[in-house]
Amino acid sequence: xxxxxxxxxxxxxxVRQIPFGKVTTYGSIAKYLGASKSARTVGYAMNAAxxxxxxxxxxxxxxxxxxxxxxxxxxINTMQQLLEAEGHVILNDxxxxxxxVFWNPNA
DNA sequence: CGGCTGACGTAAC
DNA sequence: TGTTACGCCAGCC
Numbered sequence: 001x002x003x004x005x006x007x008x009x010x011x012x013x014x015v016r017q018i019p020f021g022k023v024t025t026y027g028s029i030a031k032y033l034g035a036s037k038s039a040r041t042v043g044y045a046m047n048a049a050x051x052x053x054x055x056x057x058x059x060x061x062x063x064x065x066x067x068x069x070x071x072x073x074x075x076i077n078t079m080q081q082l083l084e085a086e087g088h089v090i091l092n093d094x095x096x097x098x099x100x101v102f103w104n105p106n107a
Numbered sequence: 108c109g110g111c112t113g114a115c116g117t118a119a120c
Numbered sequence: 121t122g123t124t125a126c127g128c129c130a131g132c133c
Binding site for chain 3: 109
Binding site for chain 3: 038
């Protein structure tokens with residue numbers, strides 16, 4: 001959806017659509033936006049997403065399900081706790097059965 | 108104004 | 121099969 005002209009807003013729009021109990025990756029979002037090589041920028045957008053309560057940034061991880069951005073949350077374990085509260089299993093900062101809970105924006 | 112950095116991912120060697 | 125390099129966009133020094 002290109003309703004928003006801003007790359008950031010576009011990212012937020014996708015993240016907002018992540019259903020409860022599901023997660024996605026930066027790369028998938030970037031790819032969905034047509035900027036498959038800009039996964040990095042997506043992550044950067046997440047940084048600003050902190051100001052957007054509607055944007056569940058904790059549901060966005062890297063392609064291997066690793067909570068790479070946990071340090072950017074209020075607390076080191078905030079991201080993990082949020083995910084666990086949604087029924088996810090986090091082990092060593094990594095989502096277990098990641099492929100099972102992965103949500104593809106393109107689908 | 109230029110260059111470095113960063114929640115990533117993919118390709119190439 | 122493991123490591124290195126690069127692209128992309130925006131913010132900050």
